[in-house]
Every structure is written in C-alpha cells, then in structure tokens.
Amino acid sequence: MTVFLRNQMRIIAPFATLIVLVAFFSLTSRSFASLDNAANVLTQISVTGIIAVGLTFVILCAEIDLSVAAIANVTGIAVAYFTLQEGYVNIANVPLPGFAAILLALLGCFMLGLVNAAGITLIGIPSFIMTLAMMQIGAGISALLVRGQIAYAVPDLVSLLGAGRVAGIPCLVLVAAAFLLAGHLVLTYTRFGRYVYMVGGNREAAEYAGVNVRLVLGAVIVISAMCSGVAGMLGVAHFGSAQQNEFDGYLLDAIAAVVVGGTSLFGGRGGIGNTIIGLLILGVLNNGLDHIQIDSFLKILIRGLILLAALIINVYVQKVRDSA
Amino acid sequence: MTVFLRNQMRIIAPFATLIVLVAFFSLTSRSFASLDNAANVLTQISVTGIIAVGLTFVILCAEIDLSVAAIANVTGIAVAYFTLQEGYVNIANVPLPGFAAILLALLGCFMLGLVNAAGITLIGIPSFIMTLAMMQIGAGISALLVRGQIAYAVPDLVSLLGAGRVAGIPCLVLVAAAFLLAGHLVLTYTRFGRYVYMVGGNREAAEYAGVNVRLVLGAVIVISAMCSGVAGMLGVAHFGSAQQNEFDGYLLDAIAAVVVGGTSLFGGRGGIGNTIIGLLILGVLNNGLDHIQIDSFLKILIRGLILLAALIINVYVQKVRDSA
C-alpha cells in the first residue's frame, strides 16, 4: 500500500460505512434519496456538527468533554433569558438588547469552559470527571434560569442564523459548515492545530518540544465550550424554544459522531474530516430509520447494533493500517 | 507523615468530606439525623452500591463501563418478562417458574457482559465506546421486551431480596453489604484481586509478568455486567415495577460514587472502601438536600458544586500524598 492510501485508511473505513447506509436506505425507502431529504439530513446534523468541532479538538488531545450538551443548554437558555419574552412566558428574566444578550450568553459559556479548563489543567482533575461535574452544574444553572418554564424568543441575529435561510439553504447548515471548515483549517494549517495533534499523540514529547501543554489543553476545552455555546444558541432558535434538558441527547450523539468517524479516543489521530463522515453516518442513520416503516421499539436496538458494527469496522481497518 | 498515614490519605479525604456533609445536614435539618433516615440513606444507595462494586473492578483496571445502567435495566425487565404478570399488564411475556426466570435474566446480563468483554479484549474497541454502544443495545432490548408497558411482578426470591426485610433491616441493604464485602475480599485477599490492581497499575508490566491481562479485563467487564444485572433485578423489586429507562440515572451516580470515593480513573489505586465512602457521600448529599428547605431548582446546582468540591479535595489530597 502506498503511504498515501495507508494514511487515508482512517477515513476510508467510515466512508464505506456511510456509503453502505445510504445505499441501504435508498433501496428500502422511496422518500429517502431526495434532494429535499439530503437538506434535512444536513440540517439535522448541524447542531451536533458545531458541538462536534470543539469535541474533535478535545478528543484529539486525548481528553473528553462530557459537559458539551449541558453547556449548549445553558447558553441557549441564557440567550433567551436576556431576551424580551412574550407576555405568557412566565420567567422573571432580564431583557437586554440583542447583541448584549448574545455577548452575555457567550461570556457565560466561555466562563464555564474556563472553569473546566482550570479544573483540568491547574488543579489536575481528570477531564472525564471534571466535565461530569460541569454537566451537573450546567443543568443546575439551566434549571435556575428557566425554572421549569419554556422561553421562545431569541435575538434576531440568533434567530436568523439558527432558523433563517439564505438562497434556500438553511443558515444553520452554513454556520455548521463554516465551523467545520474553520476547525479543519485550524487543525491543519496553524501551529496551534499541530500542537493539538502533538499533545494528543505524545504529551511528554510535546512538552519537551516547548509546547505549552496546559495552555493547549485549556484552549481546547474552552473552544469546546464555545462551540457548544454557539450550538446551543442556534439550536434554541432552530427548535424554537429554550427549555431544560433540551440538548441532553446531543452528548452521546456528538461523541459518537467523532468516534464513529474514526478519530481515536486515545488522541493524536483523526480530524474534522473524520468528524464530518461520522456526523453523516449518524445523521443518515437517524434520518433513514424515520423513513422506513419499522417497529418503533426495534429502532433503538437497530441503531445500537449499527453503531457497534461501525465501530468494529473502524477498529479492524485501523489494525490493517497499523500493521501494513 | 508515616507510610501508613500516607497510604490512608486516599480514603481520609473523602471521609472528611462525608463527615462535613453529615455534620452540615444534621445541623440544618431536624429530620436528617434520625435512625429512620439513616435507613433511608442506606436503602437509597443499595442499588447504586451493587452496581458500583462491579464498576470499581472495572475502574481499578483503568477501564470504564458506561453500560451498567442499561444492563441493570435489561436484566430487571427480563426477570419480570419471564414472570407471570397480573391480568392488566399488557405485555406478551413468557411466564416461567421463578428460578428459571432468575437464571434466564442472569444469563442475559452475563451474555451482554460477554459481548462487552469480547469487543474490548478480542476486537480491541476502547471500553468507553464499546460500552457506549452496549448502552444503546441494552436500551433497545429493554424497549423490545416491555414495549412501553410496565410490569410489576417478579419472582418471590427477587421480591424478598429487593423489597423484603429481615429483622427490620431491608434485605436490599444486606445484599448490597454482602456484595461490597465480597468485592472487598476478592480485591484484597485473592490472586485475581491482586491481578486487577496490577493490570490497572501497569498493564504492560502485568502482561510481561505472565498475567493473562485479557482474561482479567474480560472477567472484570463480565463481573460488572453481573453486578449490574443483580442490581437491576433487585431494583425492580425495590421500586415495584419494571419499565424502560428506569435505571438511567444510575450510570452517573455509580461512576460518581466510585470516583468521589477516591478510586483513580487511571487505574490501580483505590478500592471498595473508597467506593463505600463515595456511596455514602452521594447518598447523604441527595438525601440531605431533601431535608432542608431549599429552592428545588437550586438543588441541582448545589449538588453539582458539592460534587466538584469533593473532587477538588480528592485531587489536592492526592497530591499531598504523592509528594510527601
């Protein structure tokens, strides 16, 4: 095998999985393979996609962030909290001008990211449990802000980006694409991006080579929080409401997207390309299962089994690559 | 500091946290410090406790099992599925004699554990994502078995162990105590237990010392599944019903108990003693917050913050220990 092909194996395996899924659903459902539905799939993976960009950075560093969904939720709720709500919304909120609301919400998720980063890099709490605690803290803040109510209004800009369309294309998809592209460029073409791979590939070597490992780790955690925050804000606009636990399902989806795409949980291998494939695999899987007539109770199991199959393929292909 | 004291630091720090919590709640609530409530706390941590025994083995080996709650749920549902239900329960189930139902349910969770073990040790999927997939598969099987309905009846033996009392003490507490004790004895006094610590401490070294590392890892994963299965069965008896997603909350609780107790996520350090303290900390925290007058929405946040505080203390004390 050529060096090039071998290097590409990490992305070829998930890609094959994706092709198989698309072919399967195209054959079993008449409504699946349409342009309109392709747009659906893209919209459906957009929020996950924005979260997954940050998570890719974190996982490339061989860390994990379990607080992404909670931070998305807090930020979405916060931006609504600072927006004037309709009279029937029963929340004692603090209406501010749109830009102020957005800034405050982003500041909020930045702070939460900073707390995560401090816990992990300064105090030395493993990221798994630091972000587990942050997940609870995020849920707590969300609960305090909305107090069981639902808010609907968000600033116009957020609403445009989350629910608007430009030339027929949902802005949300464009934003997600922009985030993915930016993530890819940063990872591939900036020193910081290369440091991320170095820190994930061999933390000690990175440190010896003069990389400020703590700073890189901290930055990566904050980036993850910021991506989650943006995803949460736009998600609230997209779904039309801000409420507690709204984004809970996104934690596993985002992790699964990154990992199914072929990025290694042990760090240093993979990238945004893999994440995109992973997002598409999960997006097609979730969307496709809605298109075929299938026992609702069976769906959960099938989803789990396909996930497992994708993982097994990834691992085997990886072995082929490593031994070649 | 003496060697002895230093070795004990890993348990002293969480213990201090526990004492502080107990003192705090005793002072702020009149109903907290009662024998009756102590029994409450013990009962409430029993199901988590049984799960946490298996999880302690897994985490000592520097692995993780995210499928514990899902496997508990499947097993609980399975044992009910094989039991004759009242006429108003609308599940097409397969009634069998009690002992057969119990055996089948245990066999079921054993098989799921085996699949986990095979994925991790034979195929080489990282435990984090293997058990993530298993979590979905478990949820899928649960859904298929109960199909949105609720089952109530379980075999008499399960019902006795999960909901009965002996000499005024809930059997569930006794079972949990037995599991914790057995776990402690196995970890401390058997060859297998030593291997668990060694595999967690330095996997490669264990392998070069002739330890069958795969076997130990596989065993530990299966033990975790079996503990979860038993917890699920007794949990169903304790709660009085078997339904989908009933045990979802136990995943984070069990992980938190093990980690807050001071067992290292990086393996090789900690033990059942730590897990017991961790269980008590979480149990007292959850229970105590119900006893003081406090805004319900604030509770979630406070819980998260106390969790974080406990983790920070653990990490700092650990540093003191390591540097001393």
Place this chain on the structure above:
Amino acid sequence: GRSEKPLKAAFSNAGLQATWCAQGKAAAEYWGKLYNVDVTWFDGQLDAVKQRAAVDNMASQKWDFVAIQAFGIGTLTQPVQKMIDGGTPVIDMDTLIAPLEKINVHSFLAPDNEFMGSAVTQALVAKLGGKGKVIMTQGALGHTGAQGRAKGFNAVVKQYPGIEVLDTQPADWDVTKVARLWETYLTKYPQIDAAFFHNDDMALAAYNVMKARDRTNILIGGVDAMPPAINAVADGRMFATVRNPSCRIHGGAIIAGVAAVTAGEKAGSGIPKSIVTDGPVVTKENAAGMLWMQDHFLI
C-alpha cells in the same frame, strides 16, 4: 374550608423541568396559602429513581397530608404504603402511583387522557370535514398519558373512513426529536392536513419546522393548553388544544387534603376514590377566558 392551624403538606411531581409540573407547583402553593397549608416540594427530576429517593425521604418525615404525581407507575408503592399505614392521607395526582387495586390512596385526581386525545382529534377531524391525511406524534411510548391520548386519537379516526393516518412515530416529548421527525414528514408527505401531538411543546416545535418550509396550512392539535399554546391557538398557529388542568388537579389536592384533615373526609365515603378532572378543548373562541383562569390557578 380553610384550616385553622397551619398544616404541613408534602408534594412530589414528576419533574419541575416540565412546564405543566411547574405550573402545578405554583398552583399548589397558591391554594396552600389560601387554605393555610405549608407546602414542601420533593422534585422527581423526571427520573423514577430520584423520585423514589425523594419520596422515601418524604415518608420518613411527618406530614398532615401528601400529594404525589408519579413519574414511573409502580415505583413509589412502598414509601406511599408506609405513609398510608402511618395514617397520612395520600392524594394521587395525574398518574397512577400503582394500579388502584394495589394501593389505597385517599383519592385519585386525574384527567381522562383518552378523552383529551379524542376531544382534540374530534375537533381536528370536524374542521377537516371528516376527510384528509393526518399524523399523530406520540409522547414516550411508555407514558400512560401518551397511551391514553393515542387511544383517544385512534378511536376517533376509526370512525372516519375519509381520514388517512400517515404516521404515528413517537418523539418521546423531546422537541429535538420532533424537529427531526417533522423535517422527514414534510419531505415524505406532500399533503398533510392535520397533526395531533401528545403535548403542546411538541406541537409548537413542529410548527417551527412547518413555518420554515411554508407548510403552515397544517391544522395542529395539542394537549395541555399551557399559556404559550393558548396564545398559539389565539393567533392561529395552532388550531386547538385541550386543557389538562394542572391547577385544578394540584389545587384540588390541597383542598382534598385539608378536607381530609379538618373535616375528616374518608376515602370512598366523603370523597370518591377517583375524580376525573377534565378540561375543555381550547379554540380561538374560549382562549382568552382559559388564559385568565390559569393566571388565577382556577383550571
């Protein structure tokens, strides 16, 4: 009537994350103040295990009466039985704590989910003139409320051969799943005339998707009739919803509790074992009045 000495009551409901439950809490506290009852809340956090722990803790304290909405049927039986055995009247709200023959609660105040489902469906079908394509989006399949509402829906559509049911997939009360499902539906089905949702939150989320694709001609029916939905009905975003009277149930629990303590009402004699607390269908015509009653915790 109002209690002379202050009473202590404990409430627990499924989870305050849900607007319906949060409104119930406000109603219970409002009526509690009027009736001189001090209400302590034990949040179930939409988690059977957490609610069980909370109710265990409730049961180890002393209360004049207790009111509970179970998140998972059958999961609270033991502590509730303990309180009943200790002589505390337990009022069951909205969802069965356990099948009624298994436990002797003071009274069970609940809406008729089947009725709610059929009433809204009936309104939709009538508007369609008995002909058209409809979709039902279900709550979590394990939820008894969802099961009742689905039953009501099915009973109505069965009577109209002109009605075609296109899809009935569950969205588990989750607005993100609703959005995903409805994006697919709007792609898959060029014609959808009406949609019935097992609650309003899901209906409003789906409306969002419909609006994004200019498919707002779909008649939307929901359940709960919380203020945002009533407003949606008033301004035409939704066609109808049916009131699931949270205030009536939670306020009723206060009144039933006070009556049990002060007037010595007994289950089955003074107060029926089971009380159906139904609400009306809300359409443009009665929307304003419904909103006012909710503002004052009347329904």
Place this chain on the structure above:
Amino acid sequence: MTEEAAPPLELRGISKSFGGVAALRDVDFVLRAGEIHGLVGENGAGKSTLMKIIAGLHGQYDGRMAIDGRPVHFRSPREALAAGIGMVHQELSVVPDLTVAENVYLGQQPTKAGIVDWRAMVDGARRHLADLGIDVDPRARMGSLAIGLQQLIELARVLFSGARIVILDEPTSALSPPEVQRLFEVLRGVRASGRSIVFISHFLDDVLAISDTVTTFRNGRLIATEAAGSIDKGWLIQRMIGRGHEELEGSYTGAIALHSKPDAAVVLGVRGLSAGRAFADVSLDVRAGEVLGIYGFMGCGLIELARTLFGKLRADAGTMSIDGKTLRPRSTAEACRAGIAFVPESRRSMLFHTEPVYKNMSISVLGRIGRLLLRPSVEKDIARRHVQSLSIRPPTVETLLGSLSGGNQQKVALAKWLTWPPKVLVLSEPTRGMDVGAKEDVVRIVKGLRDQGMGVVVLSTEPETVLSLADRIVVMKKGRIVREFAGETVSKDQLLEAA
C-alpha cells in the same frame, strides 16, 4: 576572572532533591563554546537530572545558572528552548502519529503568514535527514519506522533546531555502530560551527572518542572534569564507581572464549519462526545450562523475536517447543505456564512503580504461592530472600518500587522469576542504560541462573553485553540469523562485522 567572554553555560552550586532523596548536591558545571562535553556516571548519579534542570524541566532547584554570563532560571522547556538550549531525552520522545517531517520540526513548524507551510517543512526535513545520511520519505508516519530511525530523527530535530547548546542524553543506546559513526560526524560539524554539546553515555569508549572534555558524576556529586585526551577508561571507571575497576574492565572488552555445551538437553527449540516484516525463518536451540546470546543491530528483529518467544506477539509461521513439547503461545500467560520467563528492555514496561517491592517480585508466582487466596507473609518471605541474595538497596520489601534506583529496579525485575526458576529465561537488552557496576551484577546473577541449569537467551544490541554473558552467540541481520559462534574465541569486531 580574567576570561574574555563568559562561557555559554555556567552552573554554580546546583542542588536538587526529590522528596527526601538528594539527586544533585552542590554541582558546579561549566560548558565552553565549541566543545563536546562528555558526561558519565552510574545509574542514578544525577546526570539526567542536571540536564533536565538546564533544559527547563525541573523548575525547582537550588543554585544559580547563567547563559553567556546572564543569570537565568528556566521553568519550562519553552523558556530553555527560547534561550537556545535543545535536548534529546533519554527516553524516545517523538509523536508516532505525525509524519516524519513534523517530527523533525516538532513544536517549530515553519509558518508563512501564520499558516503552517507544509511544503517548506517536507523539503527542510528531507534536507536535514539527508545530512544525517537518512533516506526516508518525510511524509511517512513516524510510528511506521524502526526505533533506531526514530531516534535519529529526534536527534535531527534538536541538532538542526538552531540550538546553541545541544544536550544529548544517551543518544546512541538505540543506534547501530554505523549510525553512531554518522552521528559523530554530524556532532563534529556542529562543534565546528561554534556550538556546544553535552554528550551523556554509558559507552565509555564512545565518550572518550567524541568528547573534548569529560565530567564524571557519582552519587549526585560532580567528581572530576578532565580533558578527554589525558584520561582513559580505567580512570573513568575509578571515578564513577569509586572502587577497583580491573575485574569490571576485564569482562567488558577484548576477545573471549565461548564454552558451549553441545551435549546438554535442548530446552527451547525454535524452527523456522517468522513474524511479519520483523524477522523470518529463525531456528534456534537453547540448551539447559547455557546462555545463548543473540546479537544484532537495532531494528534487526531482536525485540520482536523476544516478544514472540514470550507469546506477546503472534508468529506467522514456524514452531516452538519446550522440552520437545510443541508450544504455540497465544498469550504471555501461556508461555509463562510452559516455563518461559521474560524480562523486557524497558524498566517502565516491566515494573509497578506505585506498588511495594514484594508485590513486584511475587506477581509472577502468585499462583504457586496460593491457588485462590493471597498469602502476603509468604510473598514477603520470598521477597526478603531475593532482596538479600541480590543485595537490593534499600533492603526492605515494603518500599515502593518507584523510589528504588534504576539498577535496583532492574534487579527486582529479574528477581520475580527466581522463586520458581523457569526453564527458559529470555532477557531483552538486560543491561541497557546500566552503569558498569550494575552490569556486573547482572552478569553475576545470570551466570548463577545458568549454573543452576536454566536455559538463558540474551538478546542485545550491545556487543559487550552479549560477549560478557553468552556461551554461544548467534548474530541476526535484517530479521534473519546470519552467523553462529560456538566453541571458539570471538571479539567485538567479529560481531560487528557479522551484523
């Protein structure tokens, strides 16, 4: 002081301790412009610690450091790098998942307008590697290369990073002799450009050959600094160990006569063993009571062969037998049960640093001490015996392994196989990174085991090690056995030639 210019690097009164253990005591060290400064000393003498202080890895120490006369105190490798100090660490530190090119530029990827310039990086890497005489595709994945190559690439990184002071901590331990010669040429080139080099090695001949000045360390103290031209190996050993060096030196150099035992029973038979690209068609016989040495250059398949014998790697073809019984180990546990024992080359991967000594010794024999239950008192008794017979310091079995010195750790690693002696003991690089004194201990222990009738296989890239231990020697080259020496006299040169 009457010097015209301050030295590039000057350390005064440096002391450093870890916990209660003093690693450096009051060290004065001066590095001059354009010199190669050799550094030797026993394991644990403090060489690496001093260098890590210079390179900014240990920010906390007592004493003063100055660069060009300016006082400095580095708290991170970044600060040291910025001041022109580059270090190649004792342990390989590369990023296996990145390309060769990026590893050459690790942490200093060239940028154009803030954007990483991949083309410049690949071209530059190719040029630098060519200077070291290495021909690899800079776009290849680092992890796919042999360890020796990786080591050279790491060297290239530091040598060409533009550092004014280059520290090499045992850079040659993974290199083949020709590679070492190439490295020396490059080092001389660096010296000629006026830069300074610190060269640490346990190969005293290498140190004497390349250095201008040599400094010896013992027990955390700087003992002496001399011009390399005026001293010899004996002098160095005397300073390093502080005791007579004659017998040490004897086993260490020169030609030795092999005494093989052709009539002893074969315990381990290997026929046509092959594994991937690592080695092919290896056939060996190991007899009871003899030490079979296997010599070869780094990357010739030694490491893989050792692991295959112990069941850690799976063979593609060929057979193994123990006492004539065929063995096809699928796990290390299986090999172990059949009577094979193994000590790998890296301390990090064979010991439990956070566990006490006795647990490190008993791990392999727990099943014999008690089938199901542990018997700590028996474990400790056994451990005490080994601690005494191997004179391990400190002589307590409860000490945490991590607090032992490297040589003592190495002894513990061996000790775990001594309770129930295995039939075959496979030692991979048993003396890598060990000082001459510790090497002597290993030789003594291994010969003792041999005399008890054990079959021993020693695989090493260090000719001295093979020569001092083996009764019979085979030489491996590119994964195949090319030569066997038995019952004759053999010297280092002959070995090198065969490989």
